[in-house]
Amino acid sequence: MTQSMEPWMEELLNASSSGDNMTEKQSRIFEAAIEVFAEKGYSASSTSEIAQRAGVAEGTIFRHYKTKKDLLLSIVAPAMVKLMTPFVLREFRSVLQTDFETFDGFLRAMIENRIEFLEKNQSLLRILLQELPFHEDLREQFLKIIFTQVKERIEKAIDRFKDKGQLIDLPTTTLMRLAASAIGGYIFIRTFYGTREGADWDDAKERQATIDFIMKGLAPNP
Structure with missing residues (x-):
C-alpha cells in the first residue's frame, strides 16, 4: 500500500477509530480497497487482490463485509x-x-x-x-x-x-x-x-x- 494516505482517508479512519468502529485489519482492508477501486474501478476489482494488498486472508474481508458492494459502500x-x-x-x-x-x-x-x-x-x-x-x-x-x-x-x-x-x-x-x-x-x-x-x-x-x-x-x- 502507499506510504501516505490522502487527507480524506486519514480523517475517516481517525473518525472510525475514535468511535472504536474499525479494527487494525479493517483499516488495512479499507485502505487497500480504496487503492484497488481507484486504480481498476469497482467491476474490475477483486476481493482477493484487496486482501493481498491488505496482508489478510480473503475470508477476513467477508467476515467484515458480506459482499464487495458492501465494501464499496463502507468506503463511499x-x-x-x-x-x-x-x-x-x-x-x-x-x-x-x-x-x-x-x-x-x-x-x-x-x-x-x-x-x-x-x-x-x-x-x-x-x-x-x-x-x-x-x-x-x-x-x-x-x-x-x-x-x-x-x-x-x-x-x-x-x-x-x-x-x-x-x-x-x-x-x-x-x-x-x-x-x-x-x-x-x-x-x-x-x-x-x-x-x-x-x-x-x-x-x-x-x-x-x-x-x-x-x-x-x-x-x-x-
Whole structure:
C-alpha cells in the first residue's frame, strides 16, 4: 500500500477509530480497497487482490463485509455522510465567504481551490467518477448530502453578481449549470489527461480559456 494516505482517508479512519468502529485489519482492508477501486474501478476489482494488498486472508474481508458492494459502500457512504460534506465545505469556505469584486475573480479562486482539493484526494475523485453513474444508492447520497449544500452556497454567490449586473439575466440554477459544465470539463480532462507525463497540456492557458469562455457566455448583453 502507499506510504501516505490522502487527507480524506486519514480523517475517516481517525473518525472510525475514535468511535472504536474499525479494527487494525479493517483499516488495512479499507485502505487497500480504496487503492484497488481507484486504480481498476469497482467491476474490475477483486476481493482477493484487496486482501493481498491488505496482508489478510480473503475470508477476513467477508467476515467484515458480506459482499464487495458492501465494501464499496463502507468506503463511499461514510465518506459522504460523516466526512465529505464538512470536509468539502471546510476546504471551500474561504472562497464562498470572500466578497469578490468580479465574477471572473470568483471563478478563478473556485477553480484553484477545487484543483488543490482534488490533487490531495485523487483516489476519492476517481472512485466517485467511476462508480456514481452505476450505483443509484451512491448517487442519491451524493445529491442529498453534498450537492444540495454546495449548490445553495454557490447560488448565493451567483445572485450577488447578478445583482451587480455582471451576469446575464437567466435563472441562477441555469447560470450555475452552464459554468459548472465548463469547469467540470476542464477538471475532468486535466485530471485524466493533462496530468499525464508528456501530455500536450498548458494548464495556465486551459484554465484561462475556461474562464474566458464562461465570462463571454454569461456576460450581460451590451
